[in-house]
Amino acid sequence: MNQTIENYLKGIYTLSKQSPSGVATTALAEKMETKASSVTDMLKKLDEKGLVRHAPYKGAVLTQKGKKIAIEVVRKHRLWEVFLVEKLRFGWDEVHTIAEQLEHIDSAELIVRLDEFLGFPRYDPHGDPIPDVNGHISDNRKAFSLSEAAVGTKVIIAGVKESSDNFLRYLESVALTLNTTMKIADRFAFDNSVRLKVKNREIIVSSTVAENLLVKKGK
Amino acid sequence: MNQTIENYLKGIYTLSKQSPSGVATTALAEKMETKASSVTDMLKKLDEKGLVRHAPYKGAVLTQKGKKIAIEVVRKHRLWEVFLVEKLRFGWDEVHTIAEQLEHIDSAELIVRLDEFLGFPRYDPHGDPIPDVNGHISDNRKAFSLSEAAVGTKVIIAGVKESSDNFLRYLESVALTLNTTMKIADRFAFDNSVRLKVKNREIIVSSTVAENLLVKKGK
DNA sequence: ATCATAATTTAGACGTGTCTAAATTATATT
DNA sequence: AATATAATTTAGACACGTCTAAATTATGAT
Ligand SMILES: [Mn+2]
Ligand SMILES: [Mn+2]
Ligand SMILES: [Mn+2]
Ligand SMILES: [Mn+2]
Numbered sequence: 001m002n003q004t005i006e007n008y009l010k011g012i013y014t015l016s017k018q019s020p021s022g023v024a025t026t027a028l029a030e031k032m033e034t035k036a037s038s039v040t041d042m043l044k045k046l047d048e049k050g051l052v053r054h055a056p057y058k059g060a061v062l063t064q065k066g067k068k069i070a071i072e073v074v075r076k077h078r079l080w081e082v083f084l085v086e087k088l089r090f091g092w093d094e095v096h097t098i099a100e101q102l103e104h105i106d107s108a109e110l111i112v113r114l115d116e117f118l119g120f121p122r123y124d125p126h127g128d129p130i131p132d133v134n135g136h137i138s139d140n141r142k143a144f145s146l147s148e149a150a151v152g153t154k155v156i157i158a159g160v161k162e163s164s165d166n167f168l169r170y171l172e173s174v175a176l177t178l179n180t181t182m183k184i185a186d187r188f189a190f191d192n193s194v195r196l197k198v199k200n201r202e203i204i205v206s207s208t209v210a211e212n213l214l215v216k217k218g219k
Numbered sequence: 220m221n222q223t224i225e226n227y228l229k230g231i232y233t234l235s236k237q238s239p240s241g242v243a244t245t246a247l248a249e250k251m252e253t254k255a256s257s258v259t260d261m262l263k264k265l266d267e268k269g270l271v272r273h274a275p276y277k278g279a280v281l282t283q284k285g286k287k288i289a290i291e292v293v294r295k296h297r298l299w300e301v302f303l304v305e306k307l308r309f310g311w312d313e314v315h316t317i318a319e320q321l322e323h324i325d326s327a328e329l330i331v332r333l334d335e336f337l338g339f340p341r342y343d344p345h346g347d348p349i350p351d352v353n354g355h356i357s358d359n360r361k362a363f364s365l366s367e368a369a370v371g372t373k374v375i376i377a378g379v380k381e382s383s384d385n386f387l388r389y390l391e392s393v394a395l396t397l398n399t400t401m402k403i404a405d406r407f408a409f410d411n412s413v414r415l416k417v418k419n420r421e422i423i424v425s426s427t428v429a430e431n432l433l434v435k436k437g438k
Numbered sequence: 439a440t441c442a443t444a445a446t447t448t449a450g451a452c453g454t455g456t457c458t459a460a461a462t463t464a465t466a467t468t
Numbered sequence: 469a470a471t472a473t474a475a476t477t478t479a480g481a482c483a484c485g486t487c488t489a490a491a492t493t494a495t496g497a498t
Contacts, residue, residue: 113307
């Protein structure tokens with residue numbers, strides 16, 4: 001299994017959450033930073049290999065075999081991200097491109113040992129759940145978007161919807177990092193921005209930020 | 220810089236210790252597990268890129284630029300080997316193929332932090348010196364072959380000349396691992412096999428083993 | 439239902455790294 | 469010095485992953 005194929009499978013897997021009936025060629029092309037015609041070529045190959053079912057003009061769906069590989073890649077990606085942040089002290093905005101490479105290292109035993117070395121983490125540095133060795137994903141966070149949190153409640157940052165480096169760096173700079181507890185002080189009707197109380201300080205975040213920040217109920 | 224090129228440069232670098240005037244196409248082909256014609260093709264490309272000087276029929280020599288890259292790859296390979304053995308508890312015979320992949324991860328900052336995380340190791344699990352960040356290799360082991368050690372002297376295992384998995388597994392199975400202290404009890408003239416005293420036990424190793432085991436003076 | 443537009447696929451090409459078979463050059467033997 | 473043999477390069481091909489331009493199919497607005 002090579003890198004290109006693994007990256008395509010992961011891309012299809014990610015996009016299929018939004019469009020379970022079939023991932024569009026154009027959407028996948030954008031995700032993979034390539035051209036639609038290249039995607040079509042690759043989908044044909046993946047179909048021949050039994051990793052994807054590709055109905056021309058109808059989009060692509062992972063087979064069980066393809067999904068299994070995709071989830072394994074996600075597991076490896078997230079475990080390496082934990083390693084980079086917890087052991088090598090990288091920031092959560094710095095680990096994506098490195099993990100993007102490390103996820104393709106081909107050694108099952110390596111991942112078994114890495115998992116153990118890290119203490120069997122359940123979530124990655126962005127709050128995303130780490131699939132177990134059988135590919136099962138259990139997300140116990142009960143997370144919802146900050147834009148849906150009721151005014152007056154306390155919440156804890158549980159993850160991000162969007163994990164672009166820009167967004168992560170913004171959050172880092174205003175000290176809104178994973179597991180931060182905060183109180184929803186206000187939501188302003190005119191632009192849906194949200195005022196938060198974090199420890200001793202207050203901060204107002206835009207509706208876009210609120211939309212993309214995942215929280216869970218706090219005490 | 221891609222994997223194939225890095226592997227070729229490393230291969231040329233390793234072989235050039237035996238033949239500094241130029242690495243032969245055939246030798247490189249065997250090392251790279253490919254055909255001589257493929258090697259010729261690649262040497263032409265590397266020459267064009269300024270990484271190698273290739274005089275047709277005369278062999279290949281690394282340029283400064285090529286040597287720099289080769290040594291960086293060696294540095295990364297050996298640091299990852301230390302990680303695998305020291306942190307993930309792999310055996311020294313299990314790490315080569317994994318490090319062969321990890322050495323190509325492209326991130327200078329990653330290696331800086333890995334080096335620090337490992338406590339700036341000077342030698343890898345096979346006793347080979349780890350080049351520093353500037354590509355300088357300092358080998359303070361003063362190691363020599365066990366086959367040259369005088370009878371009656373005490374020596375410490377400092378490394379291996381040949382690091383095939385088979386040889387490493389043999390050494391592991393007879394508990395002749397890095398930093399083991401032993402006394403040269405005898406060398407038998409008829410086949411140059413060597414009797415060693417290690418702690419409370421005795422073991423006889425063949426001349427081939429003695430030839431490929433590096434030792435330094437012990438107390 | 440027709441037509442314009444957008445999405446997708448196909449056709450033909452290219453760079454990379456590899457191969458086999460044939461040609462060329464170096465080397466060793468006589 | 470001529471010749472046999474080994475080493476090396478060249479010629480031509482192929483799989484992979486990509487591209488541009490052209491053709492095809494789907495969609496939705498009228
Ligand atoms: Mn990747
Ligand atoms: Mn992540
Ligand atoms: Mn390698
Ligand atoms: Mn080593």
